[in-house]
Amino acid sequence: MESIEKHIIKYGLITSLGLIAFFFLMKVLGLAQVTELRMLNAIIMFAGVYLAIRKFKKKKFTFEFNYFSGIAAGFFTAMVTAVSFALFVGGYVHLNPDFLAAIVADNPRKEFLNPLTSAMFIFIEAIGSGFIFSLISMQYLKNDVTIPLSKASEA
Numbered sequence: 001m002e003s004i005e006k007h008i009i010k011y012g013l014i015t016s017l018g019l020i021a022f023f024f025l026m027k028v029l030g031l032a033q034v035t036e037l038r039m040l041n042a043i044i045m046f047a048g049v050y051l052a053i054r055k056f057k058k059k060k061f062t063f064e065f066n067y068f069s070g071i072a073a074g075f076f077t078a079m080v081t082a083v084s085f086a087l088f089v090g091g092y093v094h095l096n097p098d099f100l101a102a103i104v105a106d107n108p109r110k111e112f113l114n115p116l117t118s119a120m121f122i123f124i125e126a127i128g129s130g131f132i133f134s135l136i137s138m139q140y141l142k143n144d145v146t147i148p149l150s151k152a153s154e155a
Helices: 004-028 035-058 067-095 097-104 115-141
Strands: none
Touching (some): 004 035, 004 067, 035 115
16 A cells, blocks of 8 residues: 555656746747746646546545545645745756846846745745645545435425
8 A cells, every 4th residue: 555645745746847847848948037937837736736636536545535635635745846846946046047137137026036035936836826726626526425305295
């Protein structure tokens, strides 16, 4: 029997690798400085959280799958993703100050952005979106119990 911790770390790191691959794709296409394209990260994050919860639902772990355990699995998957991707972004920005300078050039709060704050923004954004995506995924994956309504008596 696989442990839930390994499952969460595995899906969190796979999702983070997807985000990193998307980052480098945007870099190769010359679109890495277009900060609005970060919205596409949401698709990758949603896919990672959804697939982690779906796999968690199908696999037998030491405890039962329910609504709250599914949300927790999705949230902690997002947490692993957020930490690893924020570390990547912080390290990349630290090693490539020209990249940060290109992003800061269009930002009105130039003095506030540095490698640490950019990594913090990525972390907070990923945690927030990951929690929302966990809730959305669980609405779709929850086990509905339908109780048939009794027929109204005709009088």
